[in-house]
Amino acid sequence: MTSLHTDPSGEHRLLLRSMLGEDLVLTDADAMARYCRDWHGDVTSSAVAVLRPRSTEDVAACVEACRELGLAVVPQGGNTGLVLGGIPDMPERQVVLSLERMNRIRKIDADDFSAVVEAGCILWELKEAIAAEGMFFPLALGAQGSCRIGGNISTNAGGINVLRYGMTRELVLGLEVVLPDGTIFDGLSTLRKDNRGIDLKQLFIGAEGTLGVVTAASIKLTPNPDQVATALVGLASLEDAITLYRRARRDCSDLMSAFEFMPPLAFTLAREAIPDLPIPMAADYPCYVLMEVSGSGLVDIDNLMQRFLEGVMEDGIVLDGAIASSQAQARNLWLIREGMNEGQAKRGVHMRSDVSVPLSKVPSFVAEAEKAIHEALPDCICVSYGHVGDGNVHLNVLPSVELPHQQRLERIYQSKTILNQVLDRFHGSLSAEHGIGRLKRADFDARLPETKRRLLNAIKNAIDPDMVMNPGCQLNFTGKS
């Protein structure tokens, strides 16, 4: 249906309300604002409408209505994404489909180590409900108080526990998805092992809503790790951090659940965000690692951490170390990591990245990238940190606070370009965990091998030939020729 009306969005709004009912459709600009603005506040957009379905059937009706009206659907979870995958960029053609009302936990089955949850469940609330049953859902990331599990699945979220439990993909047993034609793919099995051919659910994990709308998932639970040991250690170099990681995997029998490296500047930044934060170590070492070992039952995790650190200090790999002796102390160590992020935000707009290289290349990559950026942009500061066990580095660049806004934006652009050049030499990934969304589409596109592009277009055309789902996200998919 093509509108000849002078205000096509107005007409579309009326039609959506009449097709779906007032309750599901937001069209007021103020009410829509928070759905059309990204987490960092970098981008403000708008949309024809925001649809807020309450059930899988509602979602199917929403997709069907949009398809009928020639509108496109931008699915959105907690709107905490960092690459604009859920933010509309064609306000007159796109509708935001928020899953926030689909937030029921359908089932937690501790006996089966599984749960079935709706896409709109907030990750933290989910984790709490699961913990109340004595179980554990390992996904853990900064946005966990606001992000929703459907978004985590659609972006294949990473986070701090990936080295032990894998990305979100590895935590998913089954999916329920509303397809672009409005039909419902019901794959909510809780079977641990099901090898009936091509595994369709894999397509939707990490697709950022370009192939359908994830409405519910069955997920894997594990026993709650009732013992957690947390330590902050100082090292002579990032090379030593990698050595420490390798040794920790072996010595701690893969019971390590987090391994984050940070520069000494982390302490300064954390204090800028949380002035009275206790920091149990001087900023005297070139590199710091925040590590966590966890387990349950008969394994003595505190003892394991203690003996591990004694060994690596004796061998000179670790120069200084502090083990948290209470949950409060452990929390404070994590606040250094989190405060470092907040501290960067407080210094204004800056370049954020989320890249990965092979583990053994992390030190040389960071050194080369920081050197190239320092040389070209001496008025900028590099802050490199990340989930080093996964080869995942967040190399951020803070332009001098003295610079006017426009020049800061230029520095961001310049430093991103330099970083990508170095990254290409290391055959790294420009998105280790955040996805592509709209923010990284051009950089992704520019590096996409032809064979991969052809496959992606073929898959998109096979599942969403009318390009209803999230156009502009990941790739400007091309229709059938």
Next chain:
Amino acid sequence: MTSLHTDPSGEHRLLLRSMLGEDLVLTDADAMARYCRDWHGDVTSSAVAVLRPRSTEDVAACVEACRELGLAVVPQGGNTGLVLGGIPDMPERQVVLSLERMNRIRKIDADDFSAVVEAGCILWELKEAIAAEGMFFPLALGAQGSCRIGGNISTNAGGINVLRYGMTRELVLGLEVVLPDGTIFDGLSTLRKDNRGIDLKQLFIGAEGTLGVVTAASIKLTPNPDQVATALVGLASLEDAITLYRRARRDCSDLMSAFEFMPPLAFTLAREAIPDLPIPMAADYPCYVLMEVSGSGLVDIDNLMQRFLEGVMEDGIVLDGAIASSQAQARNLWLIREGMNEGQAKRGVHMRSDVSVPLSKVPSFVAEAEKAIHEALPDCICVSYGHVGDGNVHLNVLPSVELPHQQRLERIYQSKTILNQVLDRFHGSLSAEHGIGRLKRADFDARLPETKRRLLNAIKNAIDPDMVMNPGCQLNFTGKS
């Protein structure tokens, strides 16, 4: 190209030889026999030719040649599959593409916890080469002395270590695939974390060669578990085995690497295969579990197993137990498990299954299925065992050895039908780990929801519109309407 020759296969053979060179093409019936016969010897077929490429480029040329001649490609690894996925069933139209000559290990990188290997590497040889570098590749299954990694990936193989390390899918970092149009998809990255949108490699894992030919893979390695504790325990029921499993996951902090349940008949069957096999326990208990806990470094695995078993014996969950005190004793415990399989084979043709149900349903599923089969077929014996932690049961049915062959085949058919009926009531999977292949195609097809069928056909048409790859495997895919 359509042949009007009276012997089209003869003409195709000549053309393949001239297009690909003598070295790559086998056409002699005797030489082809072993590629056209399945592992169990149930099916003997033939093919236009067997192609044996030595490189990825060879594979591309083979696929291209087949496409040009209107022939279909049946990829084959070690030919140890259990569902006829690699056995041709249209001898005049199909060519077997054996990957056995592509058996180079391209790289083992202990520092990166990764390796890059060609599809034709024999799993056991691969594991040994990796172990020589102090690392471990966790995939472990009965056929590991003959199966090849490309086949493991194409079937998403399971095995005994799935509960700790996941299916083959979770061990794959990247793939190189020759697509049905003869182009090469190069996705051999060893990045641990790479979230650049839709993850195309997932499509080829478990596709059993219906979407392309896996020619190489980058795989995840872990530290070698230098401590392994193995125990055989006797229990009052399968319910107690599930209770034991739940407790073991918690008490042993997920360091369990195998948890296999067996009936008392296992001992008899194992002795029939290996007459002098030492068995450290009387066949007095209704259920046995063979469990393994493993780890590396500072965790004391023997002590962990010891204390765990003391606890569960005190609590009456385990009635009797024997911990292996040497590698030789551990090996003997595993020989009970393996001998049980051989013993079944020695009793002649029988019904084998590979099903899964949710963990908590395993005892009631086994009880119901065995009861139904006993009632309908009193001259048959059920042997149920499996990877119970994954809800994966191999419920096999041995017809009386007194019965003539034809009646045994009838019993196999009847018992399979009964099993599937019970399985459907439990919403189980008719393939937990073996795949669909040709053997389970009809049963899979009969249960395939329409939405899933539509998606599978759409994907197949998107990637292999000319139906070059492995027709007859998984599904009789339908072309574009």
